[in-house]
Amino acid sequence: MAKAYILISSMWILAIQFLIMVYKSDAKVPAIIVFGDSTVDAGNNNQIPTIARSNFVPYGRDFTGGRPTGRFSNGRIPTDFISEAFGLKSTIPAYLDPAYKISDFASGVTFASAGTGYDNATSSVLLKQLLGVPIQQSLPLVELDIDPGSDDVIPLWKELEYYKEYQKKLKTYLGEQQAKERISEALHMMSLGTNDFLENYYTMPGRSSRYNVEQYQDFLVGIAKNFVKELYNLGARKVSLGGLPPMGCLPLERTTNIFGRNDCVERYNVVALQFNGKLEKLTASLNQELSGVKVVFSNPYDPLLNIVRQPSSFGFEVASVACCATGMFEMGYACNRNNMFTCTDANKYVFWDSFHPTEKTSHIISEYLVKHALAIGDHLSVEEVKGCQEVEKGEENIFELFFPKIRRNYAEA
Ligand SMILES: *[C@@H]1O[C@H](CO)[C@@H](O)[C@H](O)[C@H]1NC(C)=O
Numbered sequence: 001m002a003k004a005y006i007l008i009s010s011m012w013i014l015a016i017q018f019l020i021m022v023y024k025s026d027a028k029v030p031a032i033i034v035f036g037d038s039t040v041d042a043g044n045n046n047q048i049p050t051i052a053r054s055n056f057v058p059y060g061r062d063f064t065g066g067r068p069t070g071r072f073s074n075g076r077i078p079t080d081f082i083s084e085a086f087g088l089k090s091t092i093p094a095y096l097d098p099a100y101k102i103s104d105f106a107s108g109v110t111f112a113s114a115g116t117g118y119d120n121a122t123s124s125v126l127l128k129q130l131l132g133v134p135i136q137q138s139l140p141l142v143e144l145d146i147d148p149g150s151d152d153v154i155p156l157w158k159e160l161e162y163y164k165e166y167q168k169k170l171k172t173y174l175g176e177q178q179a180k181e182r183i184s185e186a187l188h189m190m191s192l193g194t195n196d197f198l199e200n201y202y203t204m205p206g207r208s209s210r211y212n213v214e215q216y217q218d219f220l221v222g223i224a225k226n227f228v229k230e231l232y233n234l235g236a237r238k239v240s241l242g243g244l245p246p247m248g249c250l251p252l253e254r255t256t257n258i259f260g261r262n263d264c265v266e267r268y269n270v271v272a273l274q275f276n277g278k279l280e281k282l283t284a285s286l287n288q289e290l291s292g293v294k295v296v297f298s299n300p301y302d303p304l305l306n307i308v309r310q311p312s313s314f315g316f317e318v319a320s321v322a323c324c325a326t327g328m329f330e331m332g333y334a335c336n337r338n339n340m341f342t343c344t345d346a347n348k349y350v351f352w353d354s355f356h357p358t359e360k361t362s363h364i365i366s367e368y369l370v371k372h373a374l375a376i377g378d379h380l381s382v383e384e385v386k387g388c389q390e391v392e393k394g395e396e397n398i399f400e401l402f403f404p405k406i407r408r409n410y411a412e413a
Contacts, residue, residue, distance in 0.1 A: 028185065029086045029088070029185060029186065029187045029238070030088075030107060030182055030185050030186060031088070031106065031107045031108050031109075031182055031185075031186035031187070032079060032082065032083050032086065032088060032092060032107075032108045032186065032187045032189060033108070033109055033110075033111075033163070033166075033186050033187070033188045033189070033236075034079050034092060034108075034109070034110035034111065034112055034188075034189050034190075034191070035110075035111050035112060035156065035159050035160075035163070035188070035189070035190045035191075035192070035227075036110075036112040036116070036159075036189070036190055036191035036192040036242065037112060037113065037114060037115065037116050037117065037191065037192040037193075037194065037195055038052070038054075038072040038112075038114030038115065038195075038355070038356060039072075039077065039078065039112075039191045039192070039194075039242075039356070040077060040078065040079045040110055040112040040189070040191045041070065041071070041072070041077075041094065041110065041112040041113055041114045042069060042070060042071055042077065042079075042080075042091065042092055042093060042094040042097075042110050042112070043055065043069045043070025043071065043093075043094035043096075043097050044070070044094040044095060044096045044097070044110065044111065044112060044113050044114075044154060045070060045113055045114045045115070045153060045154075046070045046094075046096075046097070047094075047096035047097065047098075048096070048113075048153070048154065050114075050115065050126070050127075050152045050153050051126060051127075051152070051332060051333060052113075052114040052115035052126055052152065052153050052332060053070065053114070053332060053333070054068065054070055054071065054072045054114070054331075054332060054335075055068050055069065055070040056068050056333075056336060056337065057336075057337045058074065058324060058335065058336075058337060058342055059071065059072065059073070059074070059335070060073075060074065060075070061074055061075075061346075062074040062075035062346060062359055063075045063076065064091075069094075070094065070114075072114060072331070072352070072353065072355070072356040073352055073356060073357070073358065073359050073362060074323070074346040074352050074358055074359050075346075075358075075359030076090070076091060076359050076362065076363075077359075077362055078191070078300075078362045078365060078366045078369070079092050079110060079189060079191070079366075080092055081362060081363050081366035081367070082189070082366050082369065082370055082374065083108050085366065085367070085370045086187070086370075086374075088107050088108055089107060089108060092108040092109065092110050093105065093108070093109060093110070094109075094110055094112075095109050095110065095111050095162055095166065096162075102166075102169045102170060102172075102173045103173065105166065105169075105170075106170060106173060106174065106182065109166060111154075111159040111160075111162045111163055111166075112159070112191070112192075113153045113154035113159065114153060115152060115153040115195060115199070116153045116154055116155060116156060116159075116192060116195065117156070117192055117193060117194075117195040117196035117199070117200060117220075118156060118192060118193060118196055118220040118223040118224055118227075119196045119200060119207065119219070119220060119223065120155050120156075120157065121200060121204075121206060121207060122155075122195050122196050122199060122200040123151045123152060123153045123154065123155040123156075124151045124152050124153075125152075125195075125199050125200045125203065125204050126152045126153065126199065127151075127152035156192070156223070156227065160227070160230060160231075163231075163234070164234065167179065167183065167234065167235075170182065170183070180235055183234070183235040183236060184235055184236070184237045184238075185237070185238065186236070186238065187238045187239075187240060187374070188231055188236045188238060188239045188240070189239075189240045189242065189298070190224070190227065190228075190239070190240065190241055190242055191242035191298075192242070193220065193242075193244050193275065194244055194245065194247050194250075196216075196220055197213075197216075197244075197247065197268070197271060197272075197275075198247055198250075198252075198253070198268070201213065201216055202268075213271055214274070217271070217274060217275045217278055218278070220275070221275075221278045221279065221282055224241065224279065224282060225282055225286065228241070228286055228290075228295060229286075229290070232290050232293055236293075237292055237293055237294060238293075238294050239286075239293065239294070239295045239296070240295075240296050240297075240298045240373065240374060241279050241282065241283055241295060241296070241297050241298065242298050242299075242300070243272075243275075243276040243279055243280075243297060243298065243299035243300060243301055244272035244275050244276055244301065245272065245300050245301060245304045246264065246268075246269045246272055246301055246304055246305045246308065247268045247269070247271075247272050248264040248265035248266060248267065248268030248269040248272070249264040249265075249269065249304070249305065249308045249319075250351070250354065250355055251320065251321050251322045251327055251328060251351050251353075251354040251355075252328075252329060252331070252354035252355050253265045253268055254320055254321075255321075255328040255329060255354070262320060264308070269305075272301060273301065276297075276299055276301055279297055280297050280299075283295050283296065283297040296373045296374060297373060298369045298373040298374065299369075299373065300365050300368075300369065303364065303365050303368045303369075304357070304361070304365060307319070307350055307361060307364065307365075308350060311350055314364060315347070315348075315360075316347075316348060316349065316350050316360075316361075317348040317349070318343075318348060318349045318350065319349075319350040319351070321349075321351070321354075322349060322351035322352055322353050322354050322356075323342060323343040323346045323348075323349040323351065323352050323353070323358060324339070324342050324343075324352060324353040324354075325339040325341050325342055325353075326339075326341050327341070327343075327349075327351070327354065328354060329354055330353055330354055331353040331354050331355045331356065332353075335353045346358045346359065346360070347360045
């Protein structure tokens with residue numbers, strides 16, 4: 001048994017290495033441009049007055065130099081791995097980080113902001129929650145100089161404003177024509193939505209008194225649709241719409257599921273599945289409607305659920321609680337260096353803090369998305385897609401073993 005496991009693990013590692021090799025030769029995607037929330041924020045929130053931060057240890061302890069960057073991870077985040085898989089740089093810098101300039105951003109940039117959502121209202125709920133409860137001493141609100149009337153984090157519409165500013169800078173840097181080409185060939189990735197449900201709809205009274213959850217989903221899908229159209233009008237032609245994870249399995253939600261024996265909160269997973277179904281439909285309709293566009297749906301739901309359900313198949317030991325602190329509640333400022341419960345080896349944990357995956361989980365999911373969504377979406381050349389199919393044939397059992405359900409779906413599609 002142990003032997004078989006070691007064999008499978010090393011086959012898996014080999015397969016990943018081979019995939020990376022195959023994808024690295026790509027030249028068709030010259031840049032990755034990212035919009036979204038904490039799943040893909042590389043430190044934009046460090047530059048704005050908000051409590052949604054992670055630029056302190058133990059965040060980043062497995063990042064190059066053990067440096068906390070503002071990524072909500074012990075190391076890199078999915079878009080970093082995806083960038084590397086496309087043969088681009090191994091980390092995507094945050095647009096607001098003064099350490100980088102347009103020459104760095106020309107091959108990849110993230111406008112993402114932890115805590116944001118599709119819904120404008122989501123970007124200020126953290127602040128409202130804070131103002132509504134007795135403020136904990138540890139939260140440096142005064143230091144941050146927060147204005148209670150303002151947004152706490154960057155709303156999605158503002159990420160788009162930054163993107164417009166970026167395009168101007170890119171034109172100055174590369175010249176008009178080259179900048180246009182760069183934009184049309186760049187992969188634009190969107191990863192957000194979990195906060196709209198968990199931090200906003202199911203936590204604050206506003207939206208849930210106005211919409212039932214299906215209506216709220218439609219409201220968000222409408223915003224996603226307009227956003228992709230805006231990107232298209234600005235010259236983008238390759239867009240990845242990110243699906244929701246099985247958000248009922250995030251440790252924070254499991255902790256509160258006392259009557260469900262701390263298993264995943266089923267109703268949140270159902271909402272994620274419904275919403276993902278709508279995003280998938282949206283993907284199809286956008287491809288029909290916008291000529292010359294290639295939109296793909298990058299869905300982490302099934303691979304992450306597989307990892308949570310069979311953690312040991314992936315070399316993990318713990319999926320129900322996170323590495324940082326008690327693993328039950330803590331994220332952001334509550335996950336800090338003073339917490340002596342933090343685990344020593346994050347690679348044994350599926351989740352890093354109560355809301356975010358470890359670097360290892362992000363790596364596995366990213367490889368899956370590159371292979372099953374981003375490459376299929378013609379972002380790679382035909383040769384490379386062929387290369388993937390050969391990998392698939394040769395190493396069939398690996399994906400069969402880890403992602404049986406997905407493989408079936410994919411084969412049927
Ligand atoms: C969100 O806010 C921006 C800026 O005020 C506004 O332009 C946009 O229409 C709002 N979006 C929605 C869906 O209300």
